[in-house]
């Protein structure tokens with residue numbers, strides 16, 4: 141029996157435990173898809189119209205032609221991983237397909253030239269939120285039918301512009317927008333949209349955050365969520381750790397999905413200095429490259445190249461993983477539709493699974509990312525994968541429906557008056573002198589008025605989002621709050637980390653490149669926290685919550 145959320149939640153973000161000192165990339169724009177080349181097992185003709193007509197590139201994918209191996213001195217681990225995988229040029233195998241050069245030559249040069257460079261700049265000291273997710277619930281205030289329409293991306297003419305909400309300058313600024321709906325079979329249904337507006341089938345961090353919200357709200361230590369095609373179970377330990385079971389990984393090439401038949405332990409991509417990745421579907425698609433050093437990787441180059449390669453019909457998330465010990469992986473993730481992230485729960489699970497399959501890790505690993513550590517375990521029994529926070533998940537929330545509160549207060553007042561009158565006791569209420577029926581009528585009218593106002597507000601805001609003005613208004617609001625934060629910083633009342641560029645204000649050119657990764661993500665955090673639509677005290681309250689979560 142599904143239990144329902146009582147409140148409307150907004151905003152989430154996940155834990156951060158400690159910063160990790162390696163360089164992070166910038167959110168590069170996806171490459172021109174025309175620069176990708178693909179091999180389909182059943183596509184011998186290949187589309188060349190969109191391809192740059194450069195001199196033949198010396199690299200291939202899906203086998204064929206030259207097949208450079210990872211340089212031994214550069215990626216020893218990659219080499220050993222390759223050995224473990226017994227990498228062979230599948231074009232030499234019977235039935236192997238003939239393939240196009242994998243990548244545009246120019247792009248390959250970039251990868252080659254820069255793969256060896258090291259961004260020495262330490263990763264910014266990150267504040268608690270590592271992956272910022274904005275969470276909106278709608279169906280507590282909107283009729284279910286409208287919520288359902290929203291779920292499909294539209295409400296009448298209006299379109300929920302997730303990309304606008306997620307925009308780092310003109311929107312709230314987040315990696316994913318997470319939406320919670322009612323569900324008849326589990327405690328809630330969760331949808332996830334990436335920063336580019338595309339829908340993702342899974343998000344481990346969102347699962348932990350929503351799980352925490354649910355359990356806090358329901359007063360339970362377990363909760364269930366429908367995410368994509370999975371039912372995800374969340375549990376809370378006594379110490380506040382959140383654990384989610386993301387279910388079984390899918391490992392067959394069709395399930396990843398990959399466009400051509402292959403062994404998912406060595407997905408036929410051939411990229412200089414990188415081993416062939418391991419493909420894992422953890423609800424969503426991941427390619428895991430094991431490398432000697434994640435810091436040496438130019439993920440902002442590798443990520444988009446792989447993400448958009450049409451060997452992946454649904455694109456893919458791209459992970460570079462470094463095995464530190466058999467129970468410790470360092471990971472960076474380029475997220476499909478978002479870019480490099482501070483933390484990726486499903487990517488952590490994918491890295492674990494890939495490591496286990498290659499025989500380079502145990503079934504239980506700590507995965508360290510720029511935003512903090514996550515614990516992962518691929519259970520032998522049941523075969524499912526569990527993901528846990530190391531510390532407390534900071535899933536802050538705000539409680540909305542004002543009308544509900546007023547309604548509840550008024551009902552209480554009526555009861556008090558009625559009971560008080562009947563029992564002849566000295567109970568008092570603000571409605572002394574009025575009949576209970578009169579009060580009830582007023583309260584009911586008030587309730588419906590507030591409900592109507594709320595609905596109107598939501599419909600208006602969603603409609604406005606279509607034109608991005610809503611996001612702009614929010615951005616403006618955030619800039620006010622942000623200035624306050626900055627003033628506080630100057631006053632020494634807050635920690636000195638955070639985005640200091642002061643650029644988050646209305647009127648900024650939305651075409652400006654996404655500034656991610658922000659030096660410290662205070663802005664996003666504040667931004668997320670302020671995604672309040674009709675609440676009360678909550679800015680201060682949210683700050684407090686967040687401060688606590690930093691400390692915890």
Ligand SMILES: N[C@@H](CCC[C@H](N)C(=O)O)C(=O)O
Nearest residue numbers: 340343344345424484485486
């Ligand atoms: N971009 C991903 C979804 C995001 C995954 C998330 N960061 C996580 O924590 O799992 C996709 O499109 O699959």
